[in-house]
Amino acid sequence: MNTAASSQAVTPPRTVPAAPAQAGRPLAEVDTPALLVDLDVMDANIARVHGDAHQAGVRVRPHAKAHKCAALAQRQIAAGAQGVCCQKLGEAEALAAAGIDDILVTNELVGMAKARRAAQLAGRIRLGVCADHPLQVQQLAEATQAAGTCLDVLVELDVGQGRCGVTSAADAVALAQAIAAAAPGLRFAGLHAYHGGAQHLRSPAERRAAIAGAAARAREAVAALAAAGLPCATVTGAGTGTYALEAASGLYTELQPGSYVLMDVDYAANTPAEGSAPLGQALFGWCSVISLRPGQAVLDGGLKAFGVDCGLPRVLHPGWQVKGISDEHTVIVSTTADAAPLALGDKLRLIPGHCDPTVNLHDWLVAFRGDTVEAVWPVTARGAMY
Template identity: 45%
Template sequence: MRRSDVPTPALLVDIDILDRNIASMRDAAAALGVKLRPHAKAHKCVEIAQRIMAAGAIGASCATIGEAETMALGGIGGILVTAPLTSSDAIERLHRLLLRGADIAVVADHPASVAQLAAVAAGAGRTLDVVVDIDVGMGRTGCAEIPDAVALARQIEAAPALTYAGIQAYWGNLQHVSPFAERARLIAIQTERVRAVIAALTSAGLPPAIVSGGGTGSHRIDAATGLFTEIQPGSYLFMDSCYSAVSISENDNPFVPSLFVAATVVSANKPGRVVVNAGWKAFAADSGKPVALRGGPPGASFRFMGDEHGALDFEGGGGPKLGATVEFLTSHCDPTVNLYGAFHVVRGDEVVDIWPIRARY
């Protein structure tokens, strides 16, 4: 199949660019002296996780139990579930994974959750690694006070079926702060909190073996603190217009967009405007509008026109013809991936594979 023949709307991933992004992050992590546990929430795809593991990652971070199930069944080890599991459904699914022998660890931020995890691990006849989640300014999950983090680590350490494995500290709210110097300044404030947590745990005889966190926009800053043992970036695989607009390091952005949404021109009846078959259902819109790239008129502006339609407004003539394919850079790659059932994998103008996106639930 030719790239332009893919039924639209469709999610395309350029395999050569993807592999370069994987290699770039691998090399950056090695140079910075941290291990790499990239986030599966970005791709939700076993085939991509396998490529990441083959490049030297120690495992996969997963935001949901569904992602963890998909990765484990796909043969991926070193799984860390980065959000607390508390519902009866999630706990039962964790139990089944433990019975299957999955190589999995979880986070916790509440005493009741620790008791729940201890019961499920004991019931499976397994010992489960548990990481203490620390709130570092997001106000989403994590222990808000340092004494609470120490008490939770003690509780985990005392539970017969659990192993206290370390801490997680992730500042997702700071990933896109620009300029780079301001991002570094804000991260430095939270870094002192992490340093204080580590000091308190160490004084209590509970030094964290794992200090996990870091995203695409902060991985260089985080690693440079010397506190993190591993990082969890995900969006670097694909990139999007938000990440492309900020400097990932002080002087450059080493990652190149590899993910595109292909759409077809379904109406071209007005000068300076065409309509494509991609709207609210084709793009995550929480971070802005998609940007027309391949096949799009220079300087064109996208407008959502409903669930299945979007308009491209442009100056002058020479716009794409009826039936032409236009490829877009999404504004937020992770939730856009979640809208599709598969990646159409392209190399140049050819479709070379189709990878299912199995972990959407």
């Protein structure tokens, strides 16, 4: 045996499974488990959210981490989106390769390997990233100088999430000055002010209070930046749960909702603001009954088909609910004496608890209207975590 050769790690190319459906075929023929997207509902969600943004005079830059799908991102851009957001540089690279040319990575990049990748990508598309520490700025500056490219950098401000971001207006100014000093490789592009925790506060009053606090912190930073001669052209943030509040603030110039195109059990638990209807549920797990006994059925999709960080999926079959979930199975049980009957091989829709990690478990999205498959989209950036 050649021990030198055998010690080298070899990574075989990933084989993407065949699509579970074909365009033009009946929905009933879609193999399981799969992810379905109701195009009528999704298009209505896009029209509503983009329309709200347009009416408020702000841009919408949807967060593609919710769907990781270039075809869906292109649909959002065709409906007026400025571009898209990504959470990881790998997502941005995958979507850029599929033709998306205006991307904001709403995260910090640390290390020269990522800085060099970002600098190279900035030579092909308009790319923005976030920073909350001078070392990130230094690394990005070195990489863009070497590559001869220019990268937009936004200062991330912690407006209540308690995660990333500088924590004061003074720190925001100091970091913005460092970015501006790194021209022409870096361009100070504005402020990233996202309050993720506010998206899932259940009552409208709680969400209003959280976003009022976030906007106050962002407003202070914008004023300090202006006083330092650094006008803040972009203030970006917001999400599906609060985008209307940021749009009405008079401060935010760009909104980043992501889940609005798909929705899930967790977002459905939010109480809508008065006079506002909830967005429609467009994403469904599609599973078959593979085992049956009185009062119980077993479906062929489990933890490898549904993200459960926000709770179990909800089965859409009258009189049945999810009892438990394991690697490859979901067990549902009847809850009423007149529960709708089930037969072996029946296919059921389930609403995922959380759309983002659910989509990342799948290679394909099956887009349908009525009872017919209209398109089958690859999940372009599936698994792009670095």
